[in-house]
Every structure is written in structure tokens, then in C-alpha cells.
Amino acid sequence: MTVIRLAEIRDVELSVDEVVAAVKDASAGGVAFFVGQVRDHDRAQGEEDSRAVTRLSYSAHPTAQEQLREVMEKIAADFPVRALAAVHRVGDLEIGDLAVVVAAAAPHRAEAFAACRRLIDDLKHQVPIWKHQLFADGESEWVGAC
Template sequence: MNEPLAQISKDRIDIDIVEAAVAGPEHGAVVLFSGVVRNHDGGHAVSALEYQAHPDAEKFLRTCCAEVAAQSGLPVAAVHRVGDLVVGDIALVAAVASPHRAEAFATCATLVERIKSEVPIWKRQHFATGTSEWVGL
């Protein structure tokens, strides 16, 4: 199995590239997760997000993807965006392919949870009121 696609990017995420990184003729299921900036959190109107990554964040992301791929035996890929994002922008795309859907869904959920808990990327929420706060610090 090739090394998984695992990138931190300031650019808009191309979902087709993430999907192509896992797809193959032996797979009947490709599950894609898109984490999208929403307009609210905790009862507050959110106008934008800012993501900042530790300089080694991509190394952590590669480790998560490689370990999930090794444990599942399935191809995985993930790209996380950093910088300033607005409501509707895609912040994270994760993909998993497998012969059947149940494995792909379960593995994709595992991958996303690991990324959220292990990759040092921090989120600052900007509220409609003009205030902001860092999340998870």
C-alpha cells in the first residue's frame, strides 16, 4: 500500500484529489467526510474561523493516516486547511475506500476522530458580535 495522502494546506481543498487518492477498482465504497465551517457554535453566531497549525502538524497528520491505514488495511487520505475560512468553506476532507461500505464508514470515523484529537491544529472562532475565542486550548 502506498503512503497515504496527508496534507496541511492554505489552499481550497480539492475533494476530487482526496477521493482519487483512495479509489480503486477493488473498492465498492468510497466514504468522504467534509468538515464545513458552520454559522453557529454553542448558541453563538459564527462569522468565520481561523485555523493555525504547529510546524509539525503535517507529520502528525501523516502518522494518523499511516496508522489508520495499517490497522484497517484500507487506503485513507486527509487534507486539512489552515488560515482564514468563512462559513461554508471546507476545513477538512478525509476519505477511505473499501470493498464494502461498513468498513469504509467505520474507518473514516476513526480517522477523523484521530485527526481532531492528535493533530496540533487550533481553531479560533470569530463571532457575529465582533468577538472571538480559541477552541480547545
Template sequence: MTAVRETSVSEEPLSVDRMLAQVRDPAVGGVALFVGVVRDHDHGASVTSLDYTAHPSAATALAACAERTAEAYDVLTVAVSHRTGHLEVGDLAVVVAVGAAHRQAALEACRHLIDTLKEQVPIWKEQAFTDGGTEWVGLGTA
């Protein structure tokens, strides 16, 4: 039986170890992780920080993405968390963890989940650049 063990949208710092613990299970033989990290550049411009803003429906949309992924792939466990608020370069922005009996299913489901949440979960980021400018980037839909 597939279990979505955690879905969260939070201002609290993310932990890869916590998400890994969420998907561990005696039946799991392979775990796939995706960790999104704030980088120091975008489109050739130097980024100093990001601010993520989530629509009030973001947590529900994230949970739905996780459930649909769990149903569509031969996986046993799923956990996903997205950060909101102010993040500095190097901070973790999103962690996706998927456990399956075998690696291929875990890897495919992990990729699907990160791609789907970027398309469907209403979370946006405002990037701050070293030249003082900012840019809003849509990660999901409203």
C-alpha cells in the first residue's frame, strides 16, 4: 500500500534527513531524493536571495500532487516539503523523497512529482539581484 507520509509548505528550514526518514520502510529497496537549492544566479544575473510566497491553497495542491504521483507509480512511500519565506543562497527550497521496492520506480516518481508540483502548486518566488533589481517567477498556478 502506498503511503504519502508528509506533504508540507512551511517557513521552517527543510531537512533532507527528516524527509529520508519519512520514506524509509522495510519494504523499500530504493529511495530517490530531489533537493532544490537556492543558487546564486539566474539568466546570467547574480542572485542574492529569494522570497517564496504560497497561495493559501498551496498545501492542498501539494498534497494532491503527492497523492496522484503515489497512485500513478509503483512506489511505497512519498514525502515532499516546500519552503516559503526568505531564503538565502544555499538554503533548501524543496525536498522530494520517494521510496519504492526498486530504484527505477522511485526515480521516475520523484522526477514526476517535482515536475508536477512546479506546474501545479501555487508558489511563487521573488528573486533579488546584486544590482538591486527583483523578478517574480511563477512556480505554480493560482
């Protein structure tokens, strides 16, 4: 059985239900999820106070999906997971839209939590997806790999 059940970068709305279905496994006693959504504020790089965000736009390198799979293969090798799933959205997103959904299913909850945490952290730091934030004051910024 394939451990990596879903690994995609998409320009359409994401579905938590699809990710839930992807990691369903009779041998998994624990399933952990992370859902990232666009919030209405953020700190600009180098600032202490948050500013109002009006929307975001995500862009991905052409190799991003391949690199996402590589990240997931490493996690599958490091943790006793039964199933992994990850989807990240690209394009223009509004406040409240889902930007990323990841999940890990494992025999026990501690393993599922650890694998899920590593999955979102490694995705954010290693997969070439960039965020362009648009602030209410008309300014914007690009944020490194997300």
C-alpha cells in the first residue's frame, strides 16, 4: 500500500474531506491534521506589529510538486506512518480560504502528531512556494518559501 496518498499543488479550492479520505487506514490509530488558512493580519518582515491583510497570492516553482513528494518520502522513511497527504494552493486567495492541508496517519497519536508537524514544517521550509501578501495600506511583500 502506498504511504503517500496525496501530494499536490493546485490552483483550485482545497478540501479537508479529500485529505481525510486520503489518509483513512484501518491500521492507523491516530490521524493528525494541519489546516492553514488565510488570516486577516500578519507582521510584515522586520516589523513587530501586525498589519491588516486583504489577500494573498501563492506562486510555486515548476518543481514544487516533485519536491513536496521528496519531503513526504523522507517523512515516510523517518516515521512509522501508514498514510500521508498534503495539498497546497497557488493563485489568488481571499481571507478565510484554505492555503494548505496536510495529514499523517500512524499506529499511535504521538507518531501521527510528530509526522504531521514535520510535514508542515518541512513543506514550509523546503518546497519552493512563495507568498505575496497584500496589505490594507496598499503595500505588499513577498515571503520566502512557505
